[in-house]
């Protein structure tokens with residue numbers, strides 16, 4: 289007789305989304321970068337002439353849509369990003385007495401998610417902030433958010449780059465199954481414009497800013513009108529240098545005044561082609577294996593809410609899992625409006641594109657990115 293305790297069932301009871309009001313179109317980005325490139329090449333004309341540095345290349349709007357599917361993005365601050373002499377957001381420094389920017393952007397997303405869940409901040413007893421970039425080492429953004437919300441229990445931050453949402457959802461599921469929390473909020477405040485490299489055409493178009501939140505509870509406790517049972521979570525990592533950001537607390541101890549270090553190492557960089565080639569099959573195999581372990585046929589999956597980095601990549605992954613190119617109904621796209629919002633992307637897709645599904649429908653939330661890392665959460669809509 290199997291005497292192992294049965295793990296309690298966990299459900300997603302609400303999701304929330306917040307994004308800055310400012311949109312930046314591809315055309316706006318291309319115009320500012322073209323001007324920045326012209327200024328930079330003029331300033332370095334002699335070195336370029338001597339062959340000491342390469343001239344910077346001008347961007348092309350058509351390339352961006354064709355290569356990525358991205359048309360627009362939201363940014364936390366627009367003027368600085370589009371200023372050819374600056375090319376990064378201009379954010380006033382806040383004092384210790386003011387709410388931090390990541391906690392601030394988290395609040396509306398969390399309230400939105402709690403509202404759906406039929407909960408208030410007083411019900412929350414655990415907060416996990418998972419995102420690619422945290423504004424400081426400590427105190428944790430999640431603990432600041434816990435304080436701002438007036439929530440109980442515990443909170444911590446974690447970073448698994450673009451996979452941070454699914455990794456933090458698994459942590460939430462484990463906490464609920466293990467009994468260390470009753471109502472967990474997972475939050476993904478992504479200010480990618482702070483880590484993006486707007487000076488180089490290979491990177492300037494990739495990212496956008498947004499924050500998502502997910503409420504998870506044990507099924508027996510849930511009061512929400514809409515509930516998604518978590519059938520399983522699966523995480524995997526495999527080391528790669530192909531997506532890197534070397535910003536960290538040791539930077540000031542390293543000699544970065546010489547010409548041995550490129551300042552661009554301290555913000556995002558990637559070898560996009562290699563990432564595409566290596567991560568796509570990794571993700572497809574991951575999803576297939578996860579579904580097989582749950583005895584689910586990929587054809588039975590009503591919707592894939594995939595990480596939003598590249599449209600062609602998502603089509604390739606879904607095609608490999610399904611054996612055919614999925615339509616937008618099966619693998620919805622939010623990339624055109626949001627660009628790559630790192631960990632928030634797959635949750636935005638889930639948040640925006642699930643209302644039409646029926647009780648019993650199955651779906652996969654899947655994120656992937658730097659590390660490499662891949663995480664999948666298989667869910668089923670419950671009849672309430």
Ligand SMILES: CC(C)(COP(=O)(O)OP(=O)(O)OC[C@H]1O[C@@H](n2cnc3c(N)ncnc32)[C@H](O)[C@@H]1OP(=O)(O)O)[C@@H](O)C(=O)NCCC(=O)NCCS
Pocket residue numbers: 345346347348349351352355356450489490491493531558559560561563564567597598601628656657658
């Ligand atoms: C980033 C990405 C869209 C680039 O598309 P790509 O088809 O791989 O293009 P490449 O990087 O090979 O660049 C091809 C050429 O276009 C150029 N190019 C890049 N950006 C450009 C732009 N904005 N405008 C014009 N040309 C551009 C490149 O410099 C290169 O020129 P070259 O051939 O003269 O060297 C794509 O590789 C991608 O999305 N990869 C996956 C990224 C990912 O999933 N990351 C994980 C999550 S963070």
